[in-house]
Amino acid sequence: MQKYVIRRLLLAVPVLLLSSLIVFGLMRVMPGDALILLMGESGNVGQKELAKLRKDLGLDRPYYQQYLLWLWQMVSLRPGDSIFTNEPIVVSLGKAIPVTLELATLAMVIGLVIAVPIGVLSATRQDKPSDYAGRVVAVAGLSIPDFWLATLVITFAAIWVHWIPPIGYVSFWDSPWRNLQQFLLPAAVLGYRLSAATMRMTRSTVLETLREDYVRTAWAKGLAGRIVVYKHALKNALIPVVTIVGGQLGTLLAGTFVVEQIFALPGMGRLTVEAILYRDYPVVQTNVMLVAAILVTLNLLVDLTYAWLDPRIRYQ
């Protein structure tokens, strides 16, 4: 197992290097320039001033030098400052990551709380009204886009109950109640959307598992239905579900721009999208690398979870 983990970690190095090359290249290929935007507002873009600013920021160097310098900054965990705001990127990330982490965790919890019981219920009551209801809920979740659902939720909350989550993010440590009010609706929107795929997967894998010989044996032994389903069938049915959940968690941690935008949460999604729009190279590059590292780690964790769920799986 240890060897396997080390091998996977070593394999992550070329993956991350390739990601760094792609994001660095894409940012340079994109038209537009943060400096023009920064100085252009004056309608008075002095070439001298631009050249000076480019030099100060190291943007006048050849691309390979810029790349190597940035790589070194990443390795030494000093990613530099935003071109647009001058704020150290570490500080920006320090503000955005807790928001995204909290939103992702809550959404994940809500998603699983909805998905697994309904998925199991659908499977155990196949083709009954409760199964149809569960499937409708799942298909609706897959079909309704985030932006639409979030907009409807916030609009109708304002009209019907004259309440929306308080705007202006506060951290959990400063005001737990206010913080939870701010996160409840966006997490519910995201959680419902996430639950849809997980629900469908849980239903189909549990259905498949319930037809296995060992489950039939369990029924034949006279075990209670709850024990058969939750102890014998569900654990083995969870492997594909874990794969889906791992992928979803990665996506959530990269930031959920639309939901953050609608609920005015200053998370990773808004930070990254704004940086892309402003061509803020260092911020985009750092955020993308962070997300790449998170995805690589999550994939590894998902693979390791398989072994825990199914003792027949062994890594060497």
Added chain:
Amino acid sequence: MPATTRRDFLKRAGWTGAGAAALSAGGPGRRAWAQQAGAYPEWIPASTKPAKRGGVLTRASQWDPPMIDPRLTQSVGTFQFAGLTSNRLVRYLFSDEATNPGDLSLRGDLAESWTASADQRVWTFKLRQGVKWQNLPPVNGRELTAADIKYCFEAYAKEGVQTLTFQEIEAMETPDKHTLRVHLKTANALFAHNLAEPIALIFAKEVLEEDGDLKKRLIGTGPYIMKEHTRKVRVVLQRNPDYFDKGRPYIDEYIILSTPDAATRLAAFRTGQSDFIWLASPSEVETARKTNPNVLVQSFHNTLAPFGLALAQDKPPYNDVRVRRAISMAIDRQKQVDTVFEGHGIPGWGVPYIYYQDKAPTLKELGPWWQYRPDEAKKLMAETGQAKGFETTLFYYEYFPQMSSQVQLVQQDLKKNLNIDVKIQKLDYTTYYGRYVDSKWDGMSWGFQSGHAIGLDERTYQYMHSKSPKNFFRVNDPVIDQLTAKLRQTPDKAEQRALAKKVVDRELDQALRLWMPYDNGFLVFQPHMRNVAAGALRRTDGYGSPTLARAWMDK
């Protein structure tokens, strides 16, 4: 419970569909919206009741300041509050001083009085005495002096977005602590107006000297102290107890919440989390009034259109005035007003009309080249040898959703009437901005003029003179150059009006900037808000924020 049969289901579905159709058909149409819009006043007069102290004013804002250094940005995100932390030397009227939105008289802000020499080259400003900087380190409430103003003007001239205005200064003297004398390189009768622009703020020199920029702290002499600025979250302003206008401001705290989504801003207003909001269309106002019937609505009438069709008029075929006129006549502006802006919009012109006439021009008054006359457009285009049409490109950035509809309508009109095949390129902001201000593009662009400017000089000389770096529409007309330069040398208001009219007439006749219809919009306030009306060219939620120094809450 009786089962629902297939027949019942279809019947109910049918009625539901018919109901929805009836609702949409029977609801107020565009004309009706426009009529309702007319029911809202263009001005909310100042309250006659004695002002109440206290309260927290909150606003969900679409803008997030990219940075707070007034030397480096003219973003509305910054100036939605910077004009409250800092003063200017002179200012436009606050809403409790004005009687209508078009009153553009100047008042002293940090200056008590000012005079110009006969040749309009030497300007002397007498400062208000006893003005103190906010009581924060490193200034710690020291007295403001003329040297502070001189320092700021020098800093603005050195770098950033206001160099054009301040590089006009040849020299400055401070004969005493409260007098500043400014010598200009050339005559400019409108110099004081340029100093009243919302962006010409006076900042504390100690902060610039200590930090090297003003990106972290903005300390001024204004009615509010910046207590917090957290990007993408909030800006918190706290009442300055040492503000020179004793007893003001009335409101204790002003909180601006970064809320990029329009539906969320409206929801925040409906639930009382936001005290005022700007809404684009009459239908949006009616929607808001369904849940909040007692709100105060100001119908905000724009005095100019900020966006228009910019042609590469330094190159063929657009350097031919007949081509520009034909294109202008091939575009149905009234259709855009009626459909895209629900009847509540202006047909489009570039110089604020309040500088040359009392009432907003009608489409007819814009002259022959601005009417929708496709047959004449075709004939004129044929005269230029372009009867078969041509291919061109049009790039734009979608500043607001209606803009895409406008661009498509123009594309349709030009294809239908002149066989001009316009390939639209919708760009992201950075790409658009870089390409547009670079001024080397071919074809067409959906051009803009900056939103912050109030003064006549900025709207004429600075945006239209062929030598001005802000001349993004690439106007190169000797008559315009001569008129705009003369305008700067003319102190008499009546003569200024006459000259401004000549500039406008020339611009419209030569179709130099093809302005497009623009929405008027509405400012909607909670019923307890007082003294908050927006003046022309300065919305209370944007560049007109300084007027909040006189606002109060009646609750």
